[in-house]
Amino acid sequence: MTLDLDPGSAGIGNAQLVQAIIAEMDGAAIPFERFMELALYHPDHGYYRKPGRIGPDGDFLTSPHIHQLFGWAVAAWAHWSWEQLGRPGRFAIYEPGAGAGRLATAMLDWATGRDREFADAIDYIAIEPNNPGTEPRATWTMPPLEPADYGLVVSNEFFDALPVRLFEGTPRGAQEIYVQWNGSAFEETRGPIAVVEDAPQSGRFEVNARAFPTMTELGQLVRQGAVLTFDYGYPREELWAPWRTQGTLLCFYRHTAHENPYIHVGDQDITAHVDFTDLEAALDASEFETFGPVSQTSFLLALGAQQLVDAARQELQEYFTRRRALEELTDSAGLGRVRVLAGLRGIESTPPGFEETA
Secondary structure: OOOOOOOHHHHHEOHHHHHHHHHHHOOOOEEHHHHHHHHHHOOOOOHHHOOOOEOOOOOEOOHHHHOHHHHHHHHHHHHHHHHHOOOOOOEEEEEEOOOOOHHHHHHHHHHHHHOHHHHHHEEEEEEOOOOOOOOOOOEEEOOOOOOEEEEEEEEEOOHHHOOOEEEEEEOOEEEEEEEEEOOOOEEEEEEEEEOOOOOOOOOEEEEOOOHHHHHHHHHOOEEEEEEEEEEOEEOHHHHOOOOOOEOOOEEEEOOEEEOOOOOOEOOOEEEOOEEHHHHHHHHHHOOOEEEEEEEHHHHHHHOOHHHHHHOOOOOHHHHHHHHHHHHHHOOOOOHHHOEEEEEEEOOOOOOOOOHHHO
């Protein structure tokens, strides 16, 4: 006897999520942005609702998972900001998308080990709706949040996980991509022509309509202080370069990158590179002075990461651990491609790591 092994819609990904998306479609098509939002953030079955999505046993790695060295560098930068502000008695550090809290732990450990006064001033506010971490020294919460007189907003690979609108450039204008269910699979269909300023006339491209308002909201959390953003992305002219005909949309499933968001639905990450022109404009509109973007490689090396590796030569195991970590964090084909953008308000100096852009 031959059995029918076809898993049906379950073969496309999380069966409950697939059915929820089909139900919302109700026989029609939805914008790709909404499809991506449901795939990643559905309140019950979205990808980011499940634990263990980041790390060796997950689908991808971020810098805080490589080694505490990354968090130590960010903490040293935060310490510089605090000193520039006159060493206030309370210094809030807001981290949207704090995940399991690895960055928080590394930063708070650095502060405790280097400057007790700084450590005592820190009020670490981890903003994470999905499986909040357990770092006890941080306050795990969600908006609305009270702004701080002095502080830092730090984000790592946060903006590239926001849902994006997907377009196909045509001579008549940008045609938005919609998604529908054909009875056995999700498929794309073309929506109406949309007005997108300076849009490419051919090829695919993404628009992150949420980036500008999100950065504006984050900037409002500190009256004086800094915003420090790490993310994959480019200035707009590079992001929408004529040769980039397929856009930047990528999916990550068990540490393998591919370009099909319609498989492993709810079980894979979907991401698109950030438009740094948009993020700079949001900071400018909020009266921050912007610096960068610079590469993560140049940022870490400028802050002394190599010296931190060399300082461990007397302990060979730790030395090689740090050396391997720095190689990963600065790999030009990997995390070294992450770009770093800073915004300052109430601080007149050029921040460390950004001297080349001052």
